[in-house]
Amino acid sequence: MQGNHLQTDVLVIGSGIAGATAALQLADAGVDVLMVTRAREPEESNTYYAQGGIIYEGKGDSKALLIEDLERAGAGHCNPEAVALLASEGPRLVREILLEKVGVDFDHTRDGDLSLVREGSHAASRIIHAADATGKAIEIALLRKLKQHPHVTILSGHTAIDLLTPSHHSQNRLAVYEPHACVGAYVLDQTSGEVLCCLAKKTVLATGGLGQIFLRTTNPQGARGDGLAMAYRAGARVINAEFVQFHPTAFYMQDAARFLISEAVRGEGARLVDAAGTPFMQRYDAEWKDLAPRDVVARSIHREMLQHAVSHVYLDLRSYIERDRILQHFPNIHQKCLQYGVDITKDLVPVVPAAHYACGGVWADGAGRTTLQHLYAIGEVSCTGVHGANRLASASLLEALVWGARAAEDICAVLPETTFSPRLEIPPWTYIGSELPDPALVSQDMSSIKHIMWNYVGLVRTTRRLERAIRELRNLETEIEEFYRAARIHDSLIGLRNAVRTALIVAQAAWTNRRSMGCHYRE
Numbered sequence: 001m002q003g004n005h006l007q008t009d010v011l012v013i014g015s016g017i018a019g020a021t022a023a024l025q026l027a028d029a030g031v032d033v034l035m036v037t038r039a040r041e042p043e044e045s046n047t048y049y050a051q052g053g054i055i056y057e058g059k060g061d062s063k064a065l066l067i068e069d070l071e072r073a074g075a076g077h078c079n080p081e082a083v084a085l086l087a088s089e090g091p092r093l094v095r096e097i098l099l100e101k102v103g104v105d106f107d108h109t110r111d112g113d114l115s116l117v118r119e120g121s122h123a124a125s126r127i128i129h130a131a132d133a134t135g136k137a138i139e140i141a142l143l144r145k146l147k148q149h150p151h152v153t154i155l156s157g158h159t160a161i162d163l164l165t166p167s168h169h170s171q172n173r174l175a176v177y178e179p180h181a182c183v184g185a186y187v188l189d190q191t192s193g194e195v196l197c198c199l200a201k202k203t204v205l206a207t208g209g210l211g212q213i214f215l216r217t218t219n220p221q222g223a224r225g226d227g228l229a230m231a232y233r234a235g236a237r238v239i240n241a242e243f244v245q246f247h248p249t250a251f252y253m254q255d256a257a258r259f260l261i262s263e264a265v266r267g268e269g270a271r272l273v274d275a276a277g278t279p280f281m282q283r284y285d286a287e288w289k290d291l292a293p294r295d296v297v298a299r300s301i302h303r304e305m306l307q308h309a310v311s312h313v314y315l316d317l318r319s320y321i322e323r324d325r326i327l328q329h330f331p332n333i334h335q336k337c338l339q340y341g342v343d344i345t346k347d348l349v350p351v352v353p354a355a356h357y358a359c360g361g362v363w364a365d366g367a368g369r370t371t372l373q374h375l376y377a378i379g380e381v382s383c384t385g386v387h388g389a390n391r392l393a394s395a396s397l398l399e400a401l402v403w404g405a406r407a408a409e410d411i412c413a414v415l416p417e418t419t420f421s422p423r424l425e426i427p428p429w430t431y432i433g434s435e436l437p438d439p440a441l442v443s444q445d446m447s448s449i450k451h452i453m454w455n456y457v458g459l460v461r462t463t464r465r466l467e468r469a470i471r472e473l474r475n476l477e478t479e480i481e482e483f484y485r486a487a488r489i490h491d492s493l494i495g496l497r498n499a500v501r502t503a504l505i506v507a508q509a510a511w512t513n514r515r516s517m518g519c520h521y522r523e
Helices: 017-028 065-072 080-101 135-148 173-178 227-234 265-266 294-308 324-331 329-340 397-418 441-456 463-484 493-513
Strands: 005-014 033-037 154-157 158-163 184-189 197-204 245-251 271-273 315-318 349-358 362-363 375-377
Touching: 005 017, 005 080, 005 184, 005 397, 017 033, 017 080, 017 135, 017 154, 017 197, 017 397, 033 158, 033 197, 065 080, 080 135, 135 397, 158 197, 158 493, 197 227, 197 397, 227 362, 227 375, 227 493, 245 265, 245 294, 245 362, 271 294, 294 315, 294 349, 315 463, 324 329, 362 375, 375 397, 441 463, 441 493, 463 493
Parallel strands: 005 033, 005 197, 033 154, 197 375
Antiparallel strands: 158 184, 184 197, 245 349, 271 315, 315 349
């Protein structure tokens, strides 16, 4: 069975805010874009589940004030150039792309102004939002434009297997002497089982996060580190992988899905409390209390749980926020909690920390360029240095927007000069295994990865735990690679292979960095 070859100007892998922004800006400039996503519906992405909001600009706010907040949250480990770029470009691009071009329906005050809220570690009310489903509103608005655009083709239900590099894949062995470059990707059509060889002058990696390598996460099923693992195998530089941010407040109930309880809830005044309703954050951070940086809040909850031998703590909205305001600002959280018998206007909300956001990733410069020629990385899969050792609330959507636009601008500038190498000669995918992977084996291996990462590479890390994690993950990766080579190619198997490689990248980075910084905490 021979795979088909597709050829395009730009291949965008991922359909969240980063990939969608890049695709739209490119398409509007007349560039042909092929967007692929493993999700059956392109809306399904980390962006879709982002609740709180996106940084804009507040009254009395300034670039300097935002820079100060980003660097403080990032524990002094932020890239100054990237932070300055975000603070300078962010508000303008929110206005030009989200407000004017795609018309995201953000909340407004009765006077018609954009509704601005304050979140943890922000010195000003500068967050705009669409109730408590901001990411969903942004994603739907961007994809509405993309779906009707003549220069965009969207392939949903298509999983990227590996990035194509002539030095790895070309049948012409002389290609190994050329500069290391990316020329597209092998992509699996989940429905037909066919593997497409997608050749592109430029490839944009926008695959999102890696939360699914942990037992508890706020991320959707697709966030298993696909992009990070593919880029690593292709030879791209990866940095800051140890900095995985745990969101302090994911809904907790036995056998219930872990969904996010937005930081905006605490921004509106809700407090973290014990079972008796007594607030406790003032014992851990007297200045910021419940609005302390996420790593501080998450570890404080962790300590509280250990100290009192409890499985979770609570968020108290009812005592601090008026009922009408709760219903107005958090309708989706209210409805979702009601499904599990918790009324946030009357009851304490059970919460635990959960893996939420990867601050590290594929190294990318101010235009999203990676260390591989023709490969760009944007959004959560990338590491620009904006977040340093810990992300500031609502900075992720803004970073994805800014770097999506900047990558598109850079590609437009250089695309006319970009040609395919005469030594390209990428062959069709070779089909080896014939049997579908045993779902029981895939499930068991994935469960092992999640438990290893949660217990040994979680909120609090030690040398012994990390050494054991690396040892067990290496053994598991060997088994999974053999499994991968023998079985028929399938989305679940691709995800398993990527998850174990991503877990090792994170664990090894955490073992190497012996200094506690931001959301990387070593005992």
